[in-house]
Amino acid sequence: MASEALLQKLNEQITHELGAEMQYLAMSFWFERENLQGMAKWFLAQAVEEHEHAMKIVTFLNEWDLPITLVSPPNPTHDFAHAEAVFEAALGHEQRVTSQITDIFKLAREESAWHIEVAFQWFITEQVEEEVNARDNLAKIRMVGDNPAALLEFDRHLGQLAE
Numbered sequence: 001m002a003s004e005a006l007l008q009k010l011n012e013q014i015t016h017e018l019g020a021e022m023q024y025l026a027m028s029f030w031f032e033r034e035n036l037q038g039m040a041k042w043f044l045a046q047a048v049e050e051h052e053h054a055m056k057i058v059t060f061l062n063e064w065d066l067p068i069t070l071v072s073p074p075n076p077t078h079d080f081a082h083a084e085a086v087f088e089a090a091l092g093h094e095q096r097v098t099s100q101i102t103d104i105f106k107l108a109r110e111e112s113a114w115h116i117e118v119a120f121q122w123f124i125t126e127q128v129e130e131e132v133n134a135r136d137n138l139a140k141i142r143m144v145g146d147n148p149a150a151l152l153e154f155d156r157h158l159g160q161l162a163e
């Protein structure tokens with residue numbers, strides 16, 4: 001069904017997704033304090049998505065009759081020097097998740113655990129979208145630079161996307 005190593009990675013991925021949820025919540029709170037409510041809303045929506053990712057893996061493990069052991073994620077980072085640093089951290093985070101998902105996919109293929117491989121195709125597609133968004137946001141916040149009007153416009157834009 002699945003090796004111990006693969007089972008461990010699947011369980012760890014639940015923690016990674018819950019960790020992402022907490023990190024994005026902390027980023028949302030940071031933007032709230034900066035009076036950038038659109039960005040706060042965007043990161044809140046990302047946090048909800050990460051929770052859904054964790055629960056998707058929980059559902060898979062239940063369906064496959066595999067045991068779930070919950071491990072707490074590390075504390076999120078709450079302090080950022082500026083908005084660009086938040087978007088940089090978000091991109092770095094998504095890139096790490098992509099490599100975690102790829103590891104699971106590879107291991108599933110090695111073990112001929114086709115049900116797991118097929119299930120994780122969804123996550124691979126999702127990570128492409130997550131990285132595209134994170135890169136796009138980072139590029140845009142860099143264009144904004146020190147221009148408050150552009151910052152407010154980008155804030156409004158992200159807030160609308162999160163609706």
Ligand SMILES: [Fe+2]
Binds near residue numbers: 020049050053097
């Ligand atoms: Fe995720």
Ligand SMILES: [Fe+2]
Binds near residue numbers: 020050097
């Ligand atoms: Fe994500």
